[in-house]
Amino acid sequence: MPVDSPNIPGRSDLAEAVERIVESYRQHGNINHLDGTNLPSRSEATELLDDLVSILFPGYFVQEQVDALTCRYFVGERCARVLRRLERAIDRALALGAPDAPAIMDSSERAALAHEHALALIAAIPDIRHTLDTDVFAAVSGDPAARSRSEVILAYPGVEAIAVHRLAHFLYRRRIPLLPRLLSEIVHRRTGIDIHPGANIGPFFFIDHGTGVVIGETCRIGAHVKIYQGVTLGALSVDRSVNPPASGQRHPTIEDHVTIYAGATILGGDTVIGARSIIGGNVWLTRSVPTDTMVILDNPSLRFVSVA
Amino acid sequence: MPVDSPNIPGRSDLAEAVERIVESYRQHGNINHLDGTNLPSRSEATELLDDLVSILFPGYFVQEQVDALTCRYFVGERCARVLRRLERAIDRALALGAPDAPAIMDSSERAALAHEHALALIAAIPDIRHTLDTDVFAAVSGDPAARSRSEVILAYPGVEAIAVHRLAHFLYRRRIPLLPRLLSEIVHRRTGIDIHPGANIGPFFFIDHGTGVVIGETCRIGAHVKIYQGVTLGALSVDRSVNPPASGQRHPTIEDHVTIYAGATILGGDTVIGARSIIGGNVWLTRSVPTDTMVILDNPSLRFVSVA
Amino acid sequence: MPVDSPNIPGRSDLAEAVERIVESYRQHGNINHLDGTNLPSRSEATELLDDLVSILFPGYFVQEQVDALTCRYFVGERCARVLRRLERAIDRALALGAPDAPAIMDSSERAALAHEHALALIAAIPDIRHTLDTDVFAAVSGDPAARSRSEVILAYPGVEAIAVHRLAHFLYRRRIPLLPRLLSEIVHRRTGIDIHPGANIGPFFFIDHGTGVVIGETCRIGAHVKIYQGVTLGALSVDRSVNPPASGQRHPTIEDHVTIYAGATILGGDTVIGARSIIGGNVWLTRSVPTDTMVILDNPSLRFVSVA
Numbered sequence: 001m002p003v004d005s006p007n008i009p010g011r012s013d014l015a016e017a018v019e020r021i022v023e024s025y026r027q028h029g030n031i032n033h034l035d036g037t038n039l040p041s042r043s044e045a046t047e048l049l050d051d052l053v054s055i056l057f058p059g060y061f062v063q064e065q066v067d068a069l070t071c072r073y074f075v076g077e078r079c080a081r082v083l084r085r086l087e088r089a090i091d092r093a094l095a096l097g098a099p100d101a102p103a104i105m106d107s108s109e110r111a112a113l114a115h116e117h118a119l120a121l122i123a124a125i126p127d128i129r130h131t132l133d134t135d136v137f138a139a140v141s142g143d144p145a146a147r148s149r150s151e152v153i154l155a156y157p158g159v160e161a162i163a164v165h166r167l168a169h170f171l172y173r174r175r176i177p178l179l180p181r182l183l184s185e186i187v188h189r190r191t192g193i194d195i196h197p198g199a200n201i202g203p204f205f206f207i208d209h210g211t212g213v214v215i216g217e218t219c220r221i222g223a224h225v226k227i228y229q230g231v232t233l234g235a236l237s238v239d240r241s242v243n244p245p246a247s248g249q250r251h252p253t254i255e256d257h258v259t260i261y262a263g264a265t266i267l268g269g270d271t272v273i274g275a276r277s278i279i280g281g282n283v284w285l286t287r288s289v290p291t292d293t294m295v296i297l298d299n300p301s302l303r304f305v306s307v308a
Numbered sequence: 309m310p311v312d313s314p315n316i317p318g319r320s321d322l323a324e325a326v327e328r329i330v331e332s333y334r335q336h337g338n339i340n341h342l343d344g345t346n347l348p349s350r351s352e353a354t355e356l357l358d359d360l361v362s363i364l365f366p367g368y369f370v371q372e373q374v375d376a377l378t379c380r381y382f383v384g385e386r387c388a389r390v391l392r393r394l395e396r397a398i399d400r401a402l403a404l405g406a407p408d409a410p411a412i413m414d415s416s417e418r419a420a421l422a423h424e425h426a427l428a429l430i431a432a433i434p435d436i437r438h439t440l441d442t443d444v445f446a447a448v449s450g451d452p453a454a455r456s457r458s459e460v461i462l463a464y465p466g467v468e469a470i471a472v473h474r475l476a477h478f479l480y481r482r483r484i485p486l487l488p489r490l491l492s493e494i495v496h497r498r499t500g501i502d503i504h505p506g507a508n509i510g511p512f513f514f515i516d517h518g519t520g521v522v523i524g525e526t527c528r529i530g531a532h533v534k535i536y537q538g539v540t541l542g543a544l545s546v547d548r549s550v551n552p553p554a555s556g557q558r559h560p561t562i563e564d565h566v567t568i569y570a571g572a573t574i575l576g577g578d579t580v581i582g583a584r585s586i587i588g589g590n591v592w593l594t595r596s597v598p599t600d601t602m603v604i605l606d607n608p609s610l611r612f613v614s615v616a
Numbered sequence: 617m618p619v620d621s622p623n624i625p626g627r628s629d630l631a632e633a634v635e636r637i638v639e640s641y642r643q644h645g646n647i648n649h650l651d652g653t654n655l656p657s658r659s660e661a662t663e664l665l666d667d668l669v670s671i672l673f674p675g676y677f678v679q680e681q682v683d684a685l686t687c688r689y690f691v692g693e694r695c696a697r698v699l700r701r702l703e704r705a706i707d708r709a710l711a712l713g714a715p716d717a718p719a720i721m722d723s724s725e726r727a728a729l730a731h732e733h734a735l736a737l738i739a740a741i742p743d744i745r746h747t748l749d750t751d752v753f754a755a756v757s758g759d760p761a762a763r764s765r766s767e768v769i770l771a772y773p774g775v776e777a778i779a780v781h782r783l784a785h786f787l788y789r790r791r792i793p794l795l796p797r798l799l800s801e802i803v804h805r806r807t808g809i810d811i812h813p814g815a816n817i818g819p820f821f822f823i824d825h826g827t828g829v830v831i832g833e834t835c836r837i838g839a840h841v842k843i844y845q846g847v848t849l850g851a852l853s854v855d856r857s858v859n860p861p862a863s864g865q866r867h868p869t870i871e872d873h874v875t876i877y878a879g880a881t882i883l884g885g886d887t888v889i890g891a892r893s894i895i896g897g898n899v900w901l902t903r904s905v906p907t908d909t910m911v912i913l914d915n916p917s918l919r920f921v922s923v924a
Binding site: 055058130301 | 322335404540558575593
């Protein structure tokens with residue numbers, strides 16, 4: 001590969017490369033969005049998410065001055081900002097559409113709907129905080145190493161993941177395209193916990209450590225469920241040619257008060273883990289488990305070899 | 309859900325939502341800290357952590373100009389900044405307290421103690437660097453893909469995780485509430501490696517790849533130990549109603565020169581892995597292993613099915 | 617530990633600590649780079665990476681205004697910036713050298729070579745985009761939960777990981793020290809997916825969820841391969857004293873149209889997974905598998921215990 005001409009080194013080569021890149025945008029237009037539709041970018045979604053979390057847990061993540069006297073003004077200012085950001089992001093998502101939510105072409109209809117959805121999420125924050133309070137309680141009482149609610153909110157990735165999930169799930173149920181997945185992926189990047197916004201999760205939910213946890217779109221999880229790092233609640237097969245269960249549920253049902261230890265994998269839409277059961281570490285399950293049952297690996301056969 | 313009045317669209321609904329959020333702060337006051345106590349926020353702790361790491365490994369992570377001539381001024385300026393940041397963060401942590409470290413109410417006593425702890429950590433940096441030098445050596449000599457010490461420091465998450473752990477463990481041993489966990493969680497988010505600040509880890513420690521590693525609070529790890537991605541060193545049961553071992557140790561002991569391959573899980577405070585032993589991938593262990601022993605899965609029974 | 621003198625509290629202690637830190641830089645000079653060589657810092661590499669990704673997928677990650685009219689100017693400006701940043705980073709890497717690429721001492725020779733490498737990567741972007749288009753297609757068609765190409769680009773960590781890998785692999789093949797690993801580690805931190813820049817990966821590649829995936833330096837992966845979270849494609853032993861296979865390949869070969877489910881581990885340079893085979897979840901393999909074969913755990917023996 002020759003070094004370019006001595007006069008203006010590299011300039012013409014660079015110009016040629018730029019032309020070829022522009023040409024490649026035309027050819028594979030579908031791997032970007034130069035076509036006029038403005039998607040919500042990841043940086044916009046990240047700012048929106050951080051604003052929402054700062055309303056859920058004021059004073060924890062950013063250095064804002066919040067006390068009993070000033071908190072009304074803080075919350076008011078933050079909610080107004082979130083409302084505008086949510087409206088813009090939802091408007092763009094509605095213009096994009098999805099297989100189960102056709103794009104809305106009329107811009108004033110879209111703006112009204114975006115406003116309605118955005119306001120609904122803000123109005124739901126007290127209820128979401130109420131449920132998050134149960135999740136924080138579950139973390140404090142479920143981990144002997146937890147020292148306080150403050151520690152749990154600041155330093156437990158599982159609490160952040162469930163907080164963002166409860167927001168994303170609200171938007172998912174309103175069939176807003178793209179945005180819920182964008183929010184859940186931002187928290188996946190931060191925590192290693194991948195909860196699809198479609199998953200239905202009851203109160204008092206606790207994920208400990210969390211790295212590698214995957215919870216699929218049609219999971220149904222009851223109350224007081226505890227999950228450790230590396231647990232997958234997934235689909236049996238992702239082959240589109242295989243018919244999903246008649247219910248349309250591709251991922252398992254976990255009933256109340258179940259504990260699932262590290263690295264366990266539970267698959268399939270017909271799989272139900274009965275209430276109060278315990279799934280041991282590394283267990284691989286594709287069938288249902290009755291209530292009040294402990295499932296563990298049966299004397300996993302290990303070989304001990306001297307290497308002295 | 310009706311769109312709001314035509315005059316000032318959404319304004320009254322927003323105002324109402326804000327009032328309900330403020331009300332929810334009063335009700336669930338314990339999931340935020342509006343009560344006058346200012347906790348260290350995560351953004352403050354992140355700045356502090358980045359400053360500390362830039363002193364441990366100058367010139368690696370931020371674009372500062374550091375050479376033999378100017379490094380005294382760089383270090384002096386950075387240490388002065390770290391001292392102030394540490395004092396503030398420790399002061400707030402001491403005001404919060406913890407079950408095993410009662411809150412210190414007197415503000416001048418707290419300030420003096422915060423200064424003492426902060427200065428002690430800065431004074432310990434040369435010793436911490438000395439130990440980190442052994443960890444970097446272990447990484448370079450333990451991974452055939454490692455090309456240089458520079459590559460290991462810049463691109464091995466395990467080196468960053470143990471660097472931050474050695475700082476956090478110093479603060480943990482001085483019983484400073486919250487801050488050590490906050491630091492270790494920041495590096496967990498970045499690397500997927502979750503080391504509790506309480507874990508006691510010897511020199512020449514190397515974690516390769518690292519995503520999903522969990523090391524519990526009361527682990528004791530010797531010198532020259534090597535750990536791969538997805539390894540858990542955990543507690544046998546986290547049920548508070550089960551008595552922990554008499555020693556108070558809930559997590560395993562790993563002796564010198566042990567290697568633990570990817571996905572292995574070792575649980576329990578009475579479990580001791582003897583010196584020079586090798587634990588194979590995916591092994592699940594809840595009992596001790598003698599010295600000089602290799603433990604592997606015994607011909608894991610696989611089924612091969614033709615799908616042609 | 618006494619609080620310091622009342623006059624200028626802590627100042628002399630701080631000065632002493634600073635001197636001891638500077639002294640420790642002299643002693644363990646090799647865990648920093650005060651010796652005149654300026655490495656590419658992680659923050660510089662991060663900016664470079666974000667610029668490159670914004671050219672690959674314009675409009676997705678940062679809030680830039682890009683449309684058919686302005687995109688030539690956007691791309692031109694961005695490419696010029698990337699060229700300068702790449703030149704600087706490559707120049708520093710060439711000055712550092714590596715075991716298989718001796719440091720280039722002559723600064724004008726180094727500058728010319730850095731320019732050549734940088735321009736070559738920019739010129740390769742259309743081809744890389746062409747291959748990424750196949751990866752995006754594989755993600756959309758391989759995951760029933762995927763709604764659109766936009767969602768896949770914005771919210772699938774596997775797509776980001778393979779995009780950065782294809783850039784890093786290009787630089788790796790040109791034997792540029794350090795920089796490829798630096799880029800792949802930045803995306804590892806973001807996604808939990810750890811692909812060594814040396815790995816050879818065919819088109820239509822899809823990693824779902826991804827947290828905990830590790831793909832080693834000498835892996836060879838064909839076309840239409842699908843991999844789930846927690847999969848390791850690794851070396852059998854990392855002991856330098858054990859001779860690697862004669863081929864020099866330490867990591868497995870995965871042929872076309874293979875699917876590998878969550879948590880499977882495949883090790884060794886002589887291990888070949890034949891075309892169209894399926895490796896089940898949690899399978900641990902150190903030997904080859906013929907074509908068109910499904911390998912699953914054979915009735916993993918579980919114990920069910922009533923805990924009612």
